[in-house]
Amino acid sequence: DFSWEVGFTLSEIHSLGPKSLEIVVTTLIASSKLFWAMFRSNPENGEQAKTRTFKSCMDALDIFDKAPAKKQLRDHSIVFPGYSFMNEIAKAMPYKPPNNLPQDEFEKGLADNFLRATNHQQ
Numbered sequence: 001d002f003s004w005e006v007g008f009t010l011s012e013i014h015s016l017g018p019k020s021l022e023i024v025v026t027t028l029i030a031s032s033k034l035f036w037a038m039f040r041s042n043p044e045n046g047e048q049a050k051t052r053t054f055k056s057c058m059d060a061l062d063i064f065d066k067a068p069a070k071k072q073l074r075d076h077s078i079v080f081p082g083y084s085f086m087n088e089i090a091k092a093m094p095y096k097p098p099n100n101l102p103q104d105e106f107e108k109g110l111a112d113n114f115l116r117a118t119n120h121q122q
Contacts, residue, residue: 004052007059013066021069022078028060029082036089054095057086065113076120083114 008024016024035053039046060082064070089095090107097106 018069018072032056
């Protein structure tokens with residue numbers, strides 16, 4: 001059973017085919033945007049929505065990065081909205097980067113990954 005807190009295991013990520021990868025990534029990014037809307041509509045009681053906003057988007061980017069099926073996709077633009085949205089999140093609310101990374105190092109990593117994805121498109 002899927003849990004928002006746990007997310008996907010590495011074996012589940014590795015078992016995704018190209019179409020499933022697209023669906024998972026786009027669904028997680030869309031979910032992140034919905035959680036963001038929930039948080040913004042009720043910030044006082046929206047700590048869970050705030051946490052899920054960040055986690056869902058990061059999960060989408062992480063899954064895309066780790067999934068072997070991405071090599072079978074000609075079009076990597078499915079992750080562009082995730083990078084764009086993470087930029088918006090970073091500017092709009094305080095967050096704790098994963099793996100205790102300093103915030104500037106985390107944001108540089110996002111930028112580097114975005115550039116790598118855009119270079120794939122060329």
